Amino acid sequence: MWTALQTYILHSFDFDWFIAITDAVVSSILLAAACWLINNNLRYYQPGKGSYTNLFIWCVALAAICMAGSRWILPFINPEQVYANFMTKSLVIRFFTNFLAIGWMAMISMIWYSQLDQKENEKRKSEAERLARDAELYNLRQQLQPHFLFNSLNSINALIGFKPDEARKMIHQLSDFLRGTLKKDDQQQITLTEELEHLNLYLEIEKVRFGHRLKTEVSCDDNCGAAILPALMLQPLVENAIKFGLYDTTEDVVVSIRGEMEGNYLVLMVQNPYDPQTSRPRQGTGFGLSGVQRRLYLLFARNDLMETHQNDNIFTTIIKIPQL
Amino acid sequence: MTKALIIDDEPLARMVVKEYIQQFDQIEVLQECNDGFEGLKAIQLHQPDLIFLDVQMPKINGFEMLELVDKQPAVIFTTAFDEYAIKAFETHAVDYLLKPFSKERFNKAIEKYLAQTQSATATSAPKETEKLLEYAAQSPAQHERIVVKTGTKVKIIPVADVQYLQADDDYVSVFTQDGSYLKNKTMSFFEQTLDARQFVRVHRSYMVAVQEITRIDPYEKDSHLAILKSGAKIPVSKTGYVKLKQVLGI
Numbered sequence: 001m002w003t004a005l006q007t008y009i010l011h012s013f014d015f016d017w018f019i020a021i022t023d024a025v026v027s028s029i030l031l032a033a034a035c036w037l038i039n040n041n042l043r044y045y046q047p048g049k050g051s052y053t054n055l056f057i058w059c060v061a062l063a064a065i066c067m068a069g070s071r072w073i074l075p076f077i078n079p080e081q082v083y084a085n086f087m088t089k090s091l092v093i094r095f096f097t098n099f100l101a102i103g104w105m106a107m108i109s110m111i112w113y114s115q116l117d118q119k120e121n122e123k124r125k126s127e128a129e130r131l132a133r134d135a136e137l138y139n140l141r142q143q144l145q146p147h148f149l150f151n152s153l154n155s156i157n158a159l160i161g162f163k164p165d166e167a168r169k170m171i172h173q174l175s176d177f178l179r180g181t182l183k184k185d186d187q188q189q190i191t192l193t194e195e196l197e198h199l200n201l202y203l204e205i206e207k208v209r210f211g212h213r214l215k216t217e218v219s220c221d222d223n224c225g226a227a228i229l230p231a232l233m234l235q236p237l238v239e240n241a242i243k244f245g246l247y248d249t250t251e252d253v254v255v256s257i258r259g260e261m262e263g264n265y266l267v268l269m270v271q272n273p274y275d276p277q278t279s280r281p282r283q284g285t286g287f288g289l290s291g292v293q294r295r296l297y298l299l300f301a302r303n304d305l306m307e308t309h310q311n312d313n314i315f316t317t318i319i320k321i322p323q324l
Numbered sequence: 325m326t327k328a329l330i331i332d333d334e335p336l337a338r339m340v341v342k343e344y345i346q347q348f349d350q351i352e353v354l355q356e357c358n359d360g361f362e363g364l365k366a367i368q369l370h371q372p373d374l375i376f377l378d379v380q381m382p383k384i385n386g387f388e389m390l391e392l393v394d395k396q397p398a399v400i401f402t403t404a405f406d407e408y409a410i411k412a413f414e415t416h417a418v419d420y421l422l423k424p425f426s427k428e429r430f431n432k433a434i435e436k437y438l439a440q441t442q443s444a445t446a447t448s449a450p451k452e453t454e455k456l457l458e459y460a461a462q463s464p465a466q467h468e469r470i471v472v473k474t475g476t477k478v479k480i481i482p483v484a485d486v487q488y489l490q491a492d493d494d495y496v497s498v499f500t501q502d503g504s505y506l507k508n509k510t511m512s513f514f515e516q517t518l519d520a521r522q523f524v525r526v527h528r529s530y531m532v533a534v535q536e537i538t539r540i541d542p543y544e545k546d547s548h549l550a551i552l553k554s555g556a557k558i559p560v561s562k563t564g565y566v567k568l569k570q571v572l573g574i
Contacts, residue, residue, distance in 0.1 A: 147380070150404035151334065154423035158336035161343055209334050246333075250359050250382045278383070278469065278480040 003028040019078045030069045031098055034062040035105040042109045046117060059106055063099035067091060155209050170208055177201040184231040192259055193225040195234050206242055213252050220259035227266040229321045230299055236292055237270045237317050244315060245272035266321040274315045289317060326351045327370055331363035332378035341376050344430045360389035361478055372397050374437060379403040387460040388471040396453050400433050408463045412456055461517045470498055472505040479505060487536045487554055489514055491529035524571050526550060526564035534571055
């Protein structure tokens with residue numbers, strides 16, 4: 001279209017068709033090349049706010065190159081004197097039309113590509129948000145421990161029939177435990193005494209469910225009651241020990257928890273029985289413990305604060321909490 | 325008279341079932357069992373018509389216990405929360421009760437069972453259970469072990485201990501360092517449930533643990549022999565060889 005228009009204008013300046021067409025075609029091709037160049041540039045590189053001047057200079061340079069191209073190529077094809085004169089006179093007009101066309105192209109592609117970019121960004125952002133939401137949901141669900149919760153409710157359901165007082169007591173224990181879990185966020189630092197109180201509620205409930213098999217021993221040195229630890233750090237270790245103990249053996253299970261001070265560290269040890277014959281796949285960190293290790297790493301930037309041992313059918317987990 | 329068993333590792337959970345079942349005079353609870361081992365013995369002993377079965381139990385879960393039962397009774401599953409199990413129940417339309425369940429819901433399950441025993445569909449129930457077990461065996465927890473019966477004892481074999489499997493009529497022999505164990509399942513069952521990167525079906529009748537292989541020798545035309553660390557020689561068919569090469573990345 002551009003070429004047709006230019007041909008028509010040139011023809012109206014009394015040039016013959018051949019000259020008009022060649023001139024129009026050559027300058028259009030040059031212009032198209034310049035536009036393509038700037039469009040491609042902008043596709044891979046979006047100018048920042050400060051570099052609009054750069055873009056302007058680019059447009060000017062490209063317009064000048066197009067003009068110079070026409071100036072050098074066309075006289076070879078049409079060596080007439082009249083045409084050469086006309087060429088020299090029309091250079092300024094050619095330059096400005098080229099500049100306008102290229103500038104226009106630059107603007108369009110800039111808007112187009114920045115919009116694409118924006119769409120891409122939005123997609124990425126919503127994806128990231130979705131992931132964060134999923135992670136949060138997963139955390140919440142873990143915190144609620146549906147298996148524990150529904151089994152406890154089932155126990156209460158059983159107790160209501162023939163031991164209503166115990167049912168009532170268990171409801172209160174369960175409520176206190178859930179409230180405690182909801183109140184604590186994992187950034188909080190609490191004393192060992194507080195953590196043990198919370199833990200005790202959990203143990204009481206588990207004993208209602210598994211009283212016939214489960215025994216717990218908690219022994220802590222006097223001086224570590226006031227020691228500080230991140231909230232809900234001991235809890236998952238004990239949950240793990242109970243689950244591991246109860247579901248990996250069929251005999252009575254003793255889960256023992258011991259706390260002591262060792263220099264500047266609070267050392268917590270949790271032990272449970274297990275069956276070495278069948279638990280080999282779980283060797284290493286054991287199941288459910290990797291979360292604790294990850295948290296210790298995030299809080300203290302150390303990987304050596306948790307260790308596990310297994311001997312004589314006893315699985316031992318030890319964590320050390322640095323005291324500040 | 326319907327003979328029933330309750331298998332659950334929580335005494336209070338068993339109590340609920342016992343309390344609810346009292347009103348059905350035609351159902352008699354013969355025994356309560358603490359875990360799958362007790363359950364298995366009681367099933368062999370009493371040959372019950374109906375069992376109430378918890379899914380999560382010590383050592384072997386409810387599904388694994390059922391795998392070892394020769395004559396499947398009707399099963400009503402009880403579970404508190406196990407996404408995988410619930411999905412398995414839903415796909416195979418076996419009745420299940422989610423703890424805590426109401427008396428009304430419990431009655432419905434019993435009535436459904438009673439209606440089934442009187443109609444012709446009763447014969448299809450064990451088949452459904454069979455399919456359910458196959459589905460359940462694909463759960464991550466059951467990927468790590470194979471539960472077998474040796475005489476009256478139950479043996480739990482960690483999958484890491486398995487060297488190879490050999491088809492044996494209606495059974496599959498599971499070979500470990502300590503000997504071999506029979507499991508009444510088909511080869512394709514194991515092909516579905518074992519990790520395909522660890523176990524390769526190298527022959528119509530053989531599946532082998534990849535990490536146990538020390539050498540593969542040519543043998544007759546088109547076929548090979550895999551030599552294991554234990555010294556066992558396993559035939560490898562033409563297609564088996566292709567699969568093996570794929571897994572080994574050669």
